[in-house]
Amino acid sequence: MGDRGTKTGSHLRDWGILGILWLLAAGIDQVWLAIDHGIPSWDPADHLIGALNYWWTLQPQHWSQHWLTGHVWTALWTLSSKYPPLLYASTAPFLALFGKGADQAISVNLLYTAILLSSVYGLGRVLFRPEVGLWAAGICLLFPQFYSLRTGYYMDYPLTTLVVASILTLTLWWRSHLSEKREELRESQIQWVFALSFGFTFGLALLAKQTAVFFLAIPLLWMGFRAALKGIRQQSWSRFGQLCSALLIALLMILPWSQSNWLFQISAVFNSNIRSARIEGDPGWDTLAGWLYYWQQLPQAISYPLLVVPIVGLILGLISSIRDHDVGSSSPTQSTVAPSSLPAPTLSTPLHSFLFLSLFLVSIYAIWSAIANKDSRYIMPWLPLWSIVLAYGLLSFPKKWHRVKWITVGVSVGVMVINLFPIGGGLGRAIAHHLAPGAYHQPYLGQVWPHDEIIEEIIATQPYQIANVGVLPSTPEINQHNLTLAGNRHNFQVYARRMGKDRDYLERDIRSLSWFISVSAPNLDHHDEKSRKRQREMLKLIRQSGEFKRHRVWELPDGSKLRLFRRQTLPVEVEPLDNAIANVLYDSEQLNAILALLAPPGGSPRGGPNPIHPSGSPSPVNIQPMRVHLDEITVPQRTPPGYPVPITYQWSGSWSMLHDGLVFLTWHRLQPNETPPTTSNDLDHISNTSNNGAATDLSEASSGDPAIAHPIYPPNRHWFHDHRIGLGTLYPQIIQANQAIAAPNTIDPLKPFTVTEHTAMLPPADLKPGRYVLTATYINSKTGETYPIEGPPALIQVRPKAAPQEAPELDWISQLRQAALGLPQGIDALEQVFDNLGRVNLYDPVQAYTQDGEAILQQRLQHDPTALGDAYGLTLAQALQRDVYGAIAALEQAVELDDQNPYAYAKLAFVNLYAGRPWTAQNSLDKAMKIDPTVPEIQILDAIAAVMRGNLWQAWQRYQALSR
Secondary structure, eight states: OHHHHHHHHHHHHHHHHHHHHHHHHHHHHHHHHHHOOOOOOHHHHHHHHHHHHHHHHTOGGGIIIIITTTHHHHHHHHSOSSSOSHHHHHHHHHHHHHOSSHHHHHTHHHHHHHHHHHHHHHHHHHHTOHHHHHHHHHHHHHOHHHHHHTTSOOSHHHHHHHHHHHHHHHHHHHHHTTOSOHHHHTHHHHHHHHHHHHHHHHHHHHHHOGGGHHHHHHHHHHHHHHHHHHHHHHSOOHHHHHHHHHHHHHHHHHHHHHHHHHHHHHHHHIIIIIIHHHHHTOOOTTSHHHHHHHHHHHHHHHOHHHHHHHHHHHHHHHHHHHHTTOTTTOOSSOOOOOOOSSOOOOSSSHHHHHHHHHHHHHHHHHHHHHSSSOOTTTTGGGHHHHHHHHHHHHTTSOGGGTHHHHHHHHHHHHHHHHHHSSOSHHHHHHHHHHHSTTOOOOOOOSOOOSHHHHHHHHHHHSTTBOEEEEESOOOSSSOHHHHHHHHHHTTTOEEEEEOOSOGGGHHHHHHHOSEEEEESSOOOTTSOHHHHHHHHHHHHHHHHHSSEEEEEEEEOTTSOEEEEEEESSOSEEEEEOOOHHHHHHTOHHHHHHHHHHHSOTTSOTTSSOOSSOTTSSOOOOOOOOOOOEEEEEEOOSEEOTTSOEEEEEEEEEEHHHHHTEEEEEEEEEOOTTOOOOSSTTOHHHHHHOOTTSSOOOHHHHTTTOSSSOOOOOOGGGEEEOOEETTTTOBSSOBSSTTOSOBOOOOSOTTSEEEEEEEEEEOOOTTOOOEEEEEEEEEEETTTOOEEEOOOOOOEEEEOTTSOOOOOOOOOHHHHHHHHHTTTTSOHHHHHHHHHHHHHHHHHSTTOHHHHHHHHHHHHHHHHOTTOHHHHHHHHHHHHHTTOHHHHHHHHHHHHHHSTTOHHHHHHHHHHHHHTTOHHHHHHHHHHHHHHOTTOHHHHHHHHHHHHHTTOHHHHHHHHHHHHO
């Protein structure tokens, strides 16, 4: 009974100490954040954007609308393609409770600090004893690498805590079979508990960052080999089954995300590893510098006092052990603390525990030294293992030197405080620099940076639209990530993208964006000379174009000036409808208030029932939204085919009808003697003349699709200019590409507005000359409501010798359709397709054009299933949204129409391979090979399909054919 009470008291005391350590760390971190006025730089801002996206996606109001349909589950995996979502998702409750600021998001590190302290304590306790675990937990808090990153928003700190938790549970599982009290511990059940716990924690570590696998790979292989060897020798496979079950749990946890993003991970391996290493000049794996890199970084991560003094203690302890001729039983001064609920130490000596730790430390060092891209943050999860080694070293000093550990900790605390806060003076900072080089991490106490003011200025100019800002410099303080972060905090209304990186696209960038930011004398140390030159060239083009004006200038805290440029005529202009009667009719509060005033009190004058409502009070009026109307259209009188044509549309209607409206615009050729229609949608006129002038029944011409009640015109006698009203800029939009969840709606859906679009359309180059008129149809993308759009007549003459007109950039859907023309061609054309759309993805920050294009092209294909270009366009729209099976269906339709094109079959095969369907892909490849067996890309796909089907001989044959 006394032993049990001692165990309980020890357990409570240890956890009480850990709680005090956590409170101290939390207090220091929160004080630092409270006095810091800094702005997140590139990586933290990028991660904070992800956290805001998950915070909004996980809002309760989206549950009933999207959870049951599976949209939220899809969003959870696709909101973050580069990194797994655990950090972002775990931050969402902190943002919901404390606000949307960076400091509130960083507070999630309090949770991970608690995991770190408990895991390090548990690992030190299991490998050695409780005192080692407590000291190791405390030492962790004093590592410069940790206290610098705890006040930032990085993935590496959560990853570190969860990797240590995984190592703890793995250690508990591995050592459980070595216990001398197997019967008391109920060996099998305990081992299964530890194995499943490891699977869960390892799965969480992988969901924090996929590089978690590098920290446990070799130990897992070693343990798996030992467990398999035991199974072979003793016919006991329980240990091997436990380990496999744990790994299966971890795999199942990461699988939904990795399945949705595996192709992005392949490109990320190159971009974040090989390419970044080349740019940053990191030493390679085949150099001595590459293998010494992390060893040389260790003093900066740990500090000299916490590294040197414990190593001295380890040496003294080793000497003492040799002197006593009892290395196996040598240990630090014996603790009087009894073990708690964790299993008692089960290895015979501390030497075995050190060997166990060295398995992790050496393997981690070897793997990360061989990886090309190097940064001290990447290897952070090995530091807690060092804290256990160093804690053991501090406790290894002789009794007469017991103050050494307290002096070491005291000095480290002083160094930490001087590094974190503006105290200590010049002498103190100099001492701290020598004891902990590179650990100076002061809060910024200067003037607040104007990011929020910039965003508010843009929103004030375009209150009813989302905006995309081109950022010319990319410095730690002014960059595309922290400006997008500020825009996301303002209800996801402003985004920023870096421009000027590629000289080939400078002029196109200027034509495609309406806002630009430049900074005078910016800190461009992070850019090479070519990049600086391109930015200066682009700024010169902006100033000389005559299309932009300097909107506002800010004085920045570093003495430079930030200039915000705005296009003088915005591509989309939105204004509330200036009509007093309409404003009353479509304002439910005003209208019902007026009706209440008009209602006679107590009923009708003759004593009968109230004409408005039988009860004597007016009945609230259910106002229907105002339909969309085409008020004006401006187009040149004549144009040559194959050149962009400037055009201006002005639409009016209730906000919900405008925001959700897709307009299907068909410019079709009139017969030589045909009278132009009197409106933009003279259906009586259309139904009386078909392609060749003969009478046509409109219902038959629409191919059974009531949505688009237009005849099917010959390819060279019409063109389309379908798009969403507002060109995809009307607020709110989806918060990020390929999502279903939109930003919060802050605009009255009934309020009437006018939307003016200044855009361009592209008549085909083979268009037959003549007079062309417009037919317009409206489809509501949410309700499906469809009706012809009334508007003024519009006519344009297509003449080969007409002079081309200066025009803005084509709208994004027109560019999508143009890009799709290259889809049925070879690999060179395909690269050009995705290069062009890669720029469009920058210009449309949420890539809403892909969803709008999908909806429009689906309608067009229902109307005319033989439209090959639309089938390829739909394929492209769905591929850009990562809708694999939708792309397969669209490609199958395209292949039916283009059945003699080997590249069409090859692309269908590729998408099937991407979806993990090699046998289906092989059917397409067989047809492609039959048409043209000499195409190298088809042979490569055939070899890949053979490998995926397990036919290595066929793959080898294809490889040999390609090698000839």
